[in-house]
Amino acid sequence: MNNDKLIIGGHEFSSRFILGSGKYSLDLIKAAVENAGAEIITLALRRANSGEMANILDYIPEGVTLLPNTSGARNADEAVRIARLSRELGCGDFVKIEIMRDSKYLLPDNQETIKATEILAKEGFVVMPYMYPDLNVARDLKNAGAASIMPLAAPIGTNKGLATKEFIQILIDEIDLPVIVDAGIGKPSQACEAMEMGAAAIMANTAVATAGDITAMAEAFKKAIEAGRTAYLAGMGRVLSKGSAASSPLTGFLED
Amino acid sequence: MDEFNADVVENRIDHMKYLPDMEVIDSDVMDQVISAMNEYDYEQYTAKDVKNVLAKERINREDFGVLLSPAAEPFIEEMAERAQLETRKHFGNSVMIFTPLYIANYCENYCIYCGFNCHNKIKRAQLNAEEIDKEMQVIAETGLQEILILTGESKTKSDVKYIGEACKIARKYFKVIGLEVYPMNSDEYAYLHECGADYVTVFQETYDSDKYETLHLAGHKRIFPYRLNAQERALMGGMRGVGFAALLGLADFRKDAFAVGTHADLLQKKYPHAEIAFSCPRLRPIINNDKINPRDVHEKQLLQVICAYRIFMPFASITISTRECERFRNNIINIAATKISGGVNVGIGGHTGEEKGDEQFEISDGRTVKEVYDAILSEGLQPVMSDYIYV
Numbered sequence: 162m163n164n165d166k167l168i169i170g171g172h173e174f175s176s177r178f179i180l181g182s183g184k185y186s187l188d189l190i191k192a193a194v195e196n197a198g199a200e201i202i203t204l205a206l207r208r209a210n211s212g213e214m215a216n217i218l219d220y221i222p223e224g225v226t227l228l229p230n231t232s233g234a235r236n237a238d239e240a241v242r243i244a245r246l247s248r249e250l251g252c253g254d255f256v257k258i259e260i261m262r263d264s265k266y267l268l269p270d271n272q273e274t275i276k277a278t279e280i281l282a283k284e285g286f287v288v289m290p291y292m293y294p295d296l297n298v299a300r301d302l303k304n305a306g307a308a309s310i311m312p313l314a315a316p317i318g319t320n321k322g323l324a325t326k327e328f329i330q331i332l333i334d335e336i337d338l339p340v341i342v343d344a345g346i347g348k349p350s351q352a353c354e355a356m357e358m359g360a361a362a363i364m365a366n367t368a369v370a371t372a373g374d375i376t377a378m379a380e381a382f383k384k385a386i387e388a389g390r391t392a393y394l395a396g397m398g399r400v401l402s403k404g405s406a407a408s409s410p411l412t413g414f415l416e417d
Numbered sequence: 418m419d420e421f422n423a424d425v426v427e428n429r430i431d432h433m434k435y436l437p438d439m440e441v442i443d444s445d446v447m448d449q450v451i452s453a454m455n456e457y458d459y460e461q462y463t464a465k466d467v468k469n470v471l472a473k474e475r476i477n478r479e480d481f482g483v484l485l486s487p488a489a490e491p492f493i494e495e496m497a498e499r500a501q502l503e504t505r506k507h508f509g510n511s512v513m514i515f516t517p518l519y520i521a522n523y524c525e526n527y528c529i530y531c532g533f534n535c536h537n538k539i540k541r542a543q544l545n546a547e548e549i550d551k552e553m554q555v556i557a558e559t560g561l562q563e564i565l566i567l568t569g570e571s572k573t574k575s576d577v578k579y580i581g582e583a584c585k586i587a588r589k590y591f592k593v594i595g596l597e598v599y600p601m602n603s604d605e606y607a608y609l610h611e612c613g614a615d616y617v618t619v620f621q622e623t624y625d626s627d628k629y630e631t632l633h634l635a636g637h638k639r640i641f642p643y644r645l646n647a648q649e650r651a652l653m654g655g656m657r658g659v660g661f662a663a664l665l666g667l668a669d670f671r672k673d674a675f676a677v678g679t680h681a682d683l684l685q686k687k688y689p690h691a692e693i694a695f696s697c698p699r700l701r702p703i704i705n706n707d708k709i710n711p712r713d714v715h716e717k718q719l720l721q722v723i724c725a726y727r728i729f730m731p732f733a734s735i736t737i738s739t740r741e742c743e744r745f746r747n748n749i750i751n752i753a754a755t756k757i758s759g760g761v762n763v764g765i766g767g768h769t770g771e772e773k774g775d776e777q778f779e780i781s782d783g784r785t786v787k788e789v790y791d792a793i794l795s796e797g798l799q800p801v802m803s804d805y806i807y808v
Contacts, residue, residue, distance in 0.1 A: 183511065184511055184799070187799065206806055208803065234808065242808050243808060263690065264689065264732055265685060265732055319506065366509070367505075
């Protein structure tokens with residue numbers, strides 16, 4: 162299982178936990194990344210300051226892949242502009258597309274997300290779109306050049322867990338890209354469940370950021386994600402079906 | 418009433434009728450807000466209603482009314498707990514810091530409660546481009562990335578172009594530019610948006626039109642509907658976010674707070690992308706007044722209103738002003754407020770040490786940016802200088 166790598170846009174990662182960097186103390190980012198064993202950390206470009214005080218970029222440990230997001234974008238054009246700015250600022254080629262035109266629920270706009278994905282993929286970005294789990298949209302995103310898809314489990318920040326479970330399962334089954342479950346994961350057990358389903362990775366922010374002990378929660382998520390991944394690879398489905406198998410085969414009569 | 422005031426009162430114009438240059442938009446938002454407010458009867462609610470609302474997951478407008486009622490006052494602790502939970506869910510531990518910059522204090526309005534009103538003999542001033550640049554430079558050196566530009570409400574003295582120039586200068590030093598200036602037409606908002614501003618706050622003061630009429634005796638501000646529709650015109654002009662407030666205590670604060678929330682809710686539904694913000698100014702009750710006035714807004718009532726805003730609209734930004742004291746501000750950012758000012762000077766030109774014009778009001782929390790920054794950290798929260806990108 163040591164060769165079990167997460168591959169996104171040709172880049173290899175051992176960790177399957179993508180950690181958010183917003184919403185908590187900058188001083189804790191380094192420890193959180195370490196305890197989470199995270200190799201990818203998201204960064205809202207709108208948080209990246211050029212000022213002396215509190216420049217989040219200064220707090221992100223070296224060697225970690227930055228995944229800048231386009232939060233603040235209300236349409237494809239704005240997302241594209243933010244992504245290009247991110248590249249200019251030296252934040253690399255990864256981009257998580259977040260396009261919201263609803264300030265209340267912050268649900269992603271799938272149509273605009275497809276448009277932005279197409280443009281940015283052509284420009285050589287490793288595009289990871291945040292999306293509402295819709296199979297047709299997921300296919301369009303793949304065709305538009307997405308490197309992964311990031312369906313939401315529940316509305317962002319709600320900690321409600323896998324509210325869209327059935328639909329995420331369809332994406333996992335049908336889409337030949339890493340499916341990274343993003344938003345709404347509130348507890349390690351929910352992250353574990355998503356991994357057992359075959360999700361490629363988990364992205365969490367609020368659940369870690371608002372924990373009493375942020376670094377301990379980062380570690381708890383890491384372990385849960387690893388457990389879920391191991392269970393998935395172990396073939397949990399077969400274990401269960403074996404357990405319920407009839408003692409004498411129903412089709413045994415064919416041999417008679 | 419002296420002769421002068423009698424004259425003003427005698428000659429006042431119809432406060433519901435637009436003046437010639439004022440844009441009229443096709444919107445029923447004001448009518449909806451006013452009728453919802455008029456129907457809102459907070460006396461009908463009981464402790465049971467409050468408990469029911471607090472047990473609900475999704476809070477509608479009527480529930481919001483319950484939370485603003487006197488029946489909810491004894492549940493202030495439960496409300497604060499719920500508010501804190503919602504705040505953390507939507508904002509994590511982040512608290513934004515900004516500072517207001519008053520670039521002029523000329524005013525053409527006669528609002529009887531305001532220190533800037535045109536009949537008050539105060540020192541008037543307006544900063545020129547060079548002075549604005551200097552002030553902003555000094556402010557930017559404190560590490561701030563968000564600025565709120567304010568003028569008195571004089572379109573003649575501080576015209577749209579002047580405010581636009583201030584926005585352009587601000588773009589050199591800051592990432593986030595908000596405006597708290599006189600209401601204007603949507604094309605003027607569009608121009609200021611092009612100049613770099615993206616947030617517009619207008620205090621309606623009170624949504625009670627009859628009361629409004631008696632407080633705003635002269636000037637453009639007298640026109641109640643033009644002011645009430647300012648946020649919608651700002652959104653039509655392309656602004657990203659709009660801020661709402663009533664000056665609590667001017668009229669019935671519960672009804673006013675209900676109108677503020679209703680107004681924000683209706684505009685967010687009509688313009689779903691709009692970012693919503695609340696400010697929570699209040700008139701302080703007169704100390705040593707023996708009579709207990711049920712309409713007085715003490716800290717407890719202010720907290721109730723702020724918690725109700727938060728529980729009703731968990732995603733909205735809530736700003737706490739320096740009108741409140743350090744103790745209240747430190748505690749409210751731990752419960753519901755998500756934006757706090759620091760290094761505040763409400764005079765004209767006060768940041769560079771050469772104040773040219775007088776202040777609008779006295780502030781109760783004179784802490785520097787660094788002090789506010791450290792206070793946020795010591796609450797276990799994360800100070801954020803900017804959470805915004807101009808696109």
